[in-house]
Amino acid sequence: MKRLLVYAIIVFVFVASCGKGEVKKVSEDSKMATEAFSLAEKIREAYAKKDLSTIEKNSTREGFRTISSAFKPFDSVDLTFSPVWVEIEDNVVHLNISWKGTWQKGGKTTEERGMAVFVLKGKPLKVDNILRANPFGYPAD
Numbered sequence: 001m002k003r004l005l006v007y008a009i010i011v012f013v014f015v016a017s018c019g020k021g022e023v024k025k026v027s028e029d030s031k032m033a034t035e036a037f038s039l040a041e042k043i044r045e046a047y048a049k050k051d052l053s054t055i056e057k058n059s060t061r062e063g064f065r066t067i068s069s070a071f072k073p074f075d076s077v078d079l080t081f082s083p084v085w086v087e088i089e090d091n092v093v094h095l096n097i098s099w100k101g102t103w104q105k106g107g108k109t110t111e112e113r114g115m116a117v118f119v120l121k122g123k124p125l126k127v128d129n130i131l132r133a134n135p136f137g138y139p140a141d
Helices: 002-017 028-048 052-057 061-070
Strands: 076-089 092-105 108-121 126-132
Touching (some): 052 061
């Protein structure tokens, strides 16, 4: 009986100690993906506020040109991003985003949706290009 009690205590101590001080390591790819999601959200918020300086600060020269050249005037926008897929090759991140937007301009409402690929480069990451359906090119004339 005593042996059973001793074994039970030893098993309890091992079970109680397991899992408590585990250090969870986050991979570099996971960190990059999280940074990419955050950057896309920052660009989306700046676009909604028409804050070109924040967009420029978070983009490469080419990326800023891509966004600003597509930029069309609007009164207000409700734009949502849903990250779908991330591909990381060397130091280039391709962030696939499904987006949906509703733009107001002069009393007219325009609704669009699409799939864009944000090409991100550098450390820290910056938008270098937007492929496929650029969400910043609406409302269409």
